[in-house]
Each structure stands twice: as C-alpha cells, then as structure tokens.
Amino acid sequence: MSLVTILQHLLTGVSLGGAYALIAIGYTMVYGILRLINFAHGEIFMIAGYLMVFSMASFPWYIAIPIVLIGTVVIGVVIERVAYKPLRSAPRMSVMISAIGVSYLLQNLATYLFTGLPRGYPEIPFLKKIFQFGSLSASFVTFLTPVLTILLVILLLYIINNTKIGMAMRAVAKDYETAEIMGIQINSVVSITFAIGSLLAGVGSILYFTDRMSVNPFSGSLPGLKCFVAAVLGGIGSIPGAVVGGFILGLGETFLVALGYSTFSDAFTFGLLIVMLLVRPTGLFGEKATEKV
Helix, strand or coil, rough: HHHHHHHHHHHHHHHHHHHHHHHHHHHHHHHHHHCCCCCCCCHHHHHHHHHHHHHHHHCCCHHHHHHHHHHHHHHHHHHHHHHHHHCCCCCCCHHHHHHHHHHHHHHHHHHHHHHCCCCCCCCCHHCCEEECCCEEEEEEHHHHHHHHHHHHHHHHHHHHCCCHHHHHHHHHCCCHHHHCCCCCCCCHHHHHHHHHHHHHHHHHHHHHHHCEEECCCCCHHHHHHHHHHHHHCCCCCCCCHHHHHHHHHHHHHHHHHCCHHHHHHHHHHHHHHHHHHCCCCCCCCCCCCCCCC
C-alpha cells in the first residue's frame, strides 16, 4: 500500500470518525445528566437526513441547513418532554424501555411516511467540491468534518466549563437530587442537554450523508449503535472520550475496508466493545464510580 493510499484512507477514516464523534457526544451528554442511554438518538440522526431531503427540495442549501438543525433540535426536545420527562422518577429500566420504544416508533413512522426505499441525499455544492493535493484528492466535506468536530467540541467544553448553564449541567450530572434542592431548574437543564445533543446529531447527519448520498428509515440504526460503542469506548459521560472513541472507530473501520476486510468492519466495532468492557469497563477516559455507604 503506497503512502498516498494510506494518507487517502487516513483522511477518510478521520472524516468518518468526526461524524461518529458528533453523534456519540449526544449519547454521552444525556447519560452524564440522566444516566439514560438514549437509544432513539440514532433515529434523530436519521430524521435529520430526511429533513434535509425535503428542505433542499424547496429551499437553497443556506436556508435548508438552519431549517434541518432547528428541526432536529425541536424533535429531540419534544421526544425528551413526551417520552422521558414523565418517567423522571420511574425505575431506570422503564426509561430505557421507553427509549427503545421511541427508536422503533421513529423507524416505523419514517417507513410509513417515506417508504423503505432509499432516497437520494441532496448535494450541497460547496461540500462536494473536490480538492487535489498532488496525488491526494478528497471532497471538501472530508477535510471539514474533523476540523468542525474539534471546533464544536472546544465550544461545547467552553460552555460546560465557563457558563451558568454549563455549571448547572455539571451539578446535575454530579448529584441530581442535591442540584434540584439547590434550586437548579432540572427540566431546563435536561431540555438544553437534549437540544445540544440533537444539534450535534443534525450536524453529524449532514456530514455523514453528504458522503453516502442516500438515506432510508434504517440509516440511523447501525451508526447509532456504533456511536454508542464510541461513547462507551471513550468512557460514557466523557465528551473528550466520545470524540476519541469516534475517531478510533472511524479509522479502524476505514483501514479494515482498505485492507479488503469490509465484511468484518461492523464486527470490529462490537468486538472492540467487548474487549474494552473486559479490560477497562469504564472506558479510556471514564472514572471509576465510588459507592458511598
């Protein structure tokens, strides 16, 4: 394998990893606040793909993109208010079952409304522009994805560490009951957490589907599971961990495909999860939980 080919695959892997990282952050943020695995997060990502298909049919891309991002945020917040908020004090298993139910509801609703056939994802002209560096060539979205991912993560960490809402998020994540007693508006914090996670899933969907050119009702299932694995791999609850996990999966899958083992690219993801749970259950950046007696 030549150096140019390796660099080409490296670029592709980093780009895929960036999209995974943005979606994984949604899982890790919700888990950090509510100790809930939002299994519907992959379907929110899929719905964002359909929103772009229909928005671009009526508007130019610079209007369609804000519509998609705002629409994705609204869907995420509505799901939290309807499916999760009423179960806030219910046993953890009830909330998890609700999340799985929402996931299947969105899949079947999309199948009913849009049929199971793939729909062509609209081309956003500036994202598909090809750049050539010697023998290395790639579309603009391939270069943009990792850069945009890192910038968004830096902005998110700034918000969490340096703003009032970020302080409230950290307080709720540390001790839910005490934060509520201290007067923190739990519902507002949870809604903002879902809004941020959904916004990043919307951005991730634009970057992901631009390279894959089609969307169907099950487009969110496997990427959603992989991004959950990325969050666990990095240490669920850790934002930098979710990013690192996303990049590891993206690079690993890409190089397996490059070496001719595309059949095992999905197995690699879940095999890595098993190994990580056996060797380091808390993930790369996770902290060991201490039980107070």
